[in-house]
Amino acid sequence: MSNPELNTNTVFDPQEQPVWEENPRIVKPILGIEDKPKTWWESLLYGWQHTLVDISPFVLPLLVATAAGLGPEEGAAWVNRGLFAMGIATLIMTTFGNKLPIIQGPSATVTGALTSVASIYGLQALWGAIFVGAIVEFLVGVSKVLGVLRKIFPVIVSGIVVISIGFSLGRTAVGWMVGDGSITNFILAAAVIICIYILQFATKNIAGGIISRGSIFFSIWIVGVGLAGIMGQVDWSIVASKPWFAFPGFFPYGGPGFGWKFVGGAIIGVLVGYLGSMVESIGDYAATCAVSGEIYKVKHMNKGIAAEGIGCLIASIFGGIPCTSYTQNIGIIATTKIASRFVVKVSACILMLYGLSPKFGALLVAIPRSVIGAVFVIVCGSIAMSGIQLVGSAKPTTANSYIVGTTLMLAIGLPVYCQYVVGDWTATLSPLLRLFLTNTVVIAVIVGIILNLLLNVAFKGEQEEVEE
Incomplete structure (x- = not known):
């Protein structure tokens, strides 16, 4: 069955391309x-x-x-x-x-x-x-x-x-x-x-x-x-x-x-x-x-x-x-x-x-x-x-499970540790390093992208479905 959106001319415009292959609503x-x-x-x-x-x-x-x-x-x-x-x-x-x-x-x-x-x-x-x-x-x-x-x-x-x-x-x-x-x-x-x-x-x-x-x-x-x-x-x-x-x-x-x-x-x-x-x-x-x-x-x-x-x-x-x-x-x-x-x-x-x-x-x-x-x-x-x-809505693969778990643990836990446990040490770092160690969202983006490129792209983990 054809998708009406794919039949439009705008699909060839790079700016109109979906960011993801999936289309979660x-x-x-x-x-x-x-x-x-x-x-x-x-x-x-x-x-x-x-x-x-x-x-x-x-x-x-x-x-x-x-x-x-x-x-x-x-x-x-x-x-x-x-x-x-x-x-x-x-x-x-x-x-x-x-x-x-x-x-x-x-x-x-x-x-x-x-x-x-x-x-x-x-x-x-x-x-x-x-x-x-x-x-x-x-x-x-x-x-x-x-x-x-x-x-x-x-x-x-x-x-x-x-x-x-x-x-x-x-x-x-x-x-x-x-x-x-x-x-x-x-x-x-x-x-x-x-x-x-x-x-x-x-x-x-x-x-x-x-x-x-x-x-x-x-x-x-x-x-x-x-x-x-x-x-x-x-x-x-x-x-x-x-x-x-x-x-x-x-x-x-x-x-x-x-x-x-x-x-x-x-x-x-x-x-x-x-x-x-x-x-x-x-x-x-x-x-x-x-x-x-x-x-x-x-x-x-x-x-x-x-x-x-x-x-x-x-x-x-x-x-x-x-x-x-x-x-x-x-x-x-x-x-x-x-x-x-x-x-x-x-x-x-x-x-x-x-x-x-x-x-x-x-x-x-x-x-x-x-x-x-x-x-x-x-x-x-x-x-x-x-x-x-x-x-x-993403593919239920082992690689994706690792990506989600590892990224969230680091994104949520690392800022807490760096701010409240070793806060004095963190304060001595450059603003850029402090941003990467204390900002939950920035950590999630960086770690998520790196792990996705490593596990899904380099190791092709997205091709392996999780066993039921």
Whole structure:
């Protein structure tokens, strides 16, 4: 029986080729990538829901600003600029990039490099390095060199990477949920998880299922603002201290030719962060396709990385730190089954409004971290399950079993050992070596690719089926 997709002319376009020979459709969404909600308020609900799980834009810019020796007021301005840049970068990705429903935001991987560069070389060299890194990332995308990953990044490796993303974020989620170990944190965390479950499964036939699909949105407000407010856990002073409107401005620390410095050491340090970010993004694209019922194609990698480069370039103009794809929002799609690109564009507009109205955006900061952390636990679980299903769609060979087991053990265990057991030794290594030893996703990509090339390609292990 012929496959209609194979009869089209586009099959001969390398950019339209599937990344994998397998075609796993992990999740059939309620709303596909090209679909739109029936009403404007549904679009607003689903779009707003995406922005409520993004706490990183409030944390990561502050880390870099602090490393640069800036005070709280300037750090708050960095948050506003980052939110505005997030919205622009997301619109670029969903409109001109790979057109997958992916939120863009400050990269934790890049941030690790930025903090070191900011403390050593200063702000002018930092922004010069960010600018160069953005151009390099854009050139990597438009060069279409990522198409070669079609052979070394099969579905088994992609599944491992997605699982690693879920566990990596999940470790952070549990940390936020537990916090200082107070009973209040556990009460709020349990309340928001129970609330999500009730709204997700008990309201499917109420209001056309809208409440069910917006379960995360409603639960965060009910528990994170309502119950937490009653318990005195919401810091309303953060909201009261912010102005209603503030435009981020342009080139707050100079620009190319009028203030920025291009220092070799700073550029190399930041490029290490960009490298890790690109590796994570390739895995994120795979995860997004998996939860959106989309075939993962070569164009998604090339156009996505090119769009991220442009997004980082524009972010630097507004004084926002570099942006990358946000995995937690992929978990939202997996949980709600709303994969609409239009909804993510609505999210982008809301993020820009956050950047223009600091008081409105401060609401997210006021919500207790234990609430956001508990939501993350569910979201990260959905991501990990998508990865497990991807792995399950690969050939059931002994070689693939070894690849999955060995890679996951190293990706999950090695960072814990290097950070908490021999942390002092790890701190003496170069940023590049620290990235390879402490970043779960980077380890999963490197080890997974190497083992796949060794066991499946060199030793032809994929030809041997596991005995039943």
